[in-house]
Amino acid sequence: xxxxxxxxxxxxxxxxxxxxxxxxxxxxxxxxxxxxxxxxxxxxxxxxxxxxxxxxxxxxxxxxxxxxxxxxxxxxxxxxxxxxxxxxxxxxxxxxxxxxxxxxxxxxxxxxxxxxxxxxxxxxxxxxxxxxxxxxxxxxxxxxxxxxxxxxxxxxxxxxxxxxx
Numbered sequence: 001x002x003x004x005x006x007x008x009x010x011x012x013x014x015x016x017x018x019x020x021x022x023x024x025x026x027x028x029x030x031x032x033x034x035x036x037x038x039x040x041x042x043x044x045x046x047x048x049x050x051x052x053x054x055x056x057x058x059x060x061x062x063x064x065x066x067x068x069x070x071x072x073x074x075x076x077x078x079x080x081x082x083x084x085x086x087x088x089x090x091x092x093x094x095x096x097x098x099x100x101x102x103x104x105x106x107x108x109x110x111x112x113x114x115x116x117x118x119x120x121x122x123x124x125x126x127x128x129x130x131x132x133x134x135x136x137x138x139x140x141x142x143x144x145x146x147x148x149x150x151x152x153x154x155x156x157x158x159x160x161x162x163x164x165x
Contacts, residue, residue: 001147003072003140011135015068018132022063027055065089069131074098074144079119081131089129091119096128098148100141115141 005011030051035042060067064087073080079091079098096119103114115133120126133141145151 001074003136005070005135006137007135014134022059023055026058027051030054074147097122100145
């Protein structure tokens with residue numbers, strides 16, 4: 001089952017927002033690390049541009065399989081994640097499992113929740129990655145859940161997308 005972006009505007013806004021937050025935090029770390037270790041008095045536009053550029057490079061290198069995800073491929077044997085930057089990450093079903101997840105603000109009455117899924121290590125139970133479903137079809141999410149053995153029921157109180165069958 002191959003899932004592609006269905007709502008490009010919502011997807012792009014979400015991806016750019018995540019990128020801006022990640023790059024901003026990384027550049028802040030580089031900014032303060034340089035100030036603490038090298039020069040406390042530096043205050044030039046070139047320095048700020050360099051820390052933002054360094055943050056962008058670091059985020060693209062570290063999270064290349066997470067930025068601008070355009071396609072998911074779900075099969076019983078593996079999960080493949082493809083990005084607009086040309087990167088791909090494959091998770092073998094023998095080692096990793098698909099775990100659907102809901103994100104809902106408790107104080108706001110919503111009829112829908114934000115969807116995402118974890119790729120979880122079967123041996124340790126540790127979540128390896130969390131991929132947002134923003135911009136992708138809810139029906140495709142339900143189909144991926146059914147493919148990986150989950151019921152097609154949403155429980156907002158427990159914040160889960162059905163229990164395993």
